[in-house]
Amino acid sequence: MNSIESELFDEFKYVDKICREIFNSEKGVSTYIEQMEMTPVYVKYRISQWENDYKQLKHIRWVRNQLAHETGYVECTAADVNWLKDFHNRLLSQQDPLAIVGKIERANQQKQTVQPQPTRVNYTTPTYNTKPPKYNSALWIALAVVGAVAAAITAVGLLLNNFR
Numbered sequence: 001m002n003s004i005e006s007e008l009f010d011e012f013k014y015v016d017k018i019c020r021e022i023f024n025s026e027k028g029v030s031t032y033i034e035q036m037e038m039t040p041v042y043v044k045y046r047i048s049q050w051e052n053d054y055k056q057l058k059h060i061r062w063v064r065n066q067l068a069h070e071t072g073y074v075e076c077t078a079a080d081v082n083w084l085k086d087f088h089n090r091l092l093s094q095q096d097p098l099a100i101v102g103k104i105e106r107a108n109q110q111k112q113t114v115q116p117q118p119t120r121v122n123y124t125t126p127t128y129n130t131k132p133p134k135y136n137s138a139l140w141i142a143l144a145v146v147g148a149v150a151a152a153i154t155a156v157g158l159l160l161n162n163f164r
């Protein structure tokens with residue numbers, strides 16, 4: 001194992017340990033990846049580095065497993081080590097994708113609990129008048145006039161049809 005591979009292997013141990021502690025799990029980074037996979041799509045899209053972090057974690061886990069089981073040559077680059085160190089720092093400062101998801105969820109819960117409750121209106125039993133309101137009588141008169149006009153037009157139409 002060369003120095004870059006050794007450095008990646010050691011850094012992975014630190015990240016894996018943090019993930020095991022966060023999730024109280026023996027699988028560490030694998031549990032982190034599983035949690036990312038279970039996160040709803042609408043949440044994933046709100047976090048800009050989500051897709052890159054997901055792919056990189058899977059790649060780094062694969063490289064680490066290849067190194068651990070010595071299955072042949074594995075290309076491990078300094079960029080892989082640098083990314084893993086950056087991810088490690090983001091885990092510690094709670095700037096990693098799942099920490100951001102937690103912050104979003106907590107903010108949404110606070111918004112729901114802080115929102116003022118709608119004012120309650122005291123409902124009173126309606127009183128019904130025995131006489132219809134004044135505007136109703138005007139409406140009835142208008143409807144009667146329209147009905148009378150319609151009847152007259154119909155009667156004229158029938159008379160005209162009889163003369164043909």
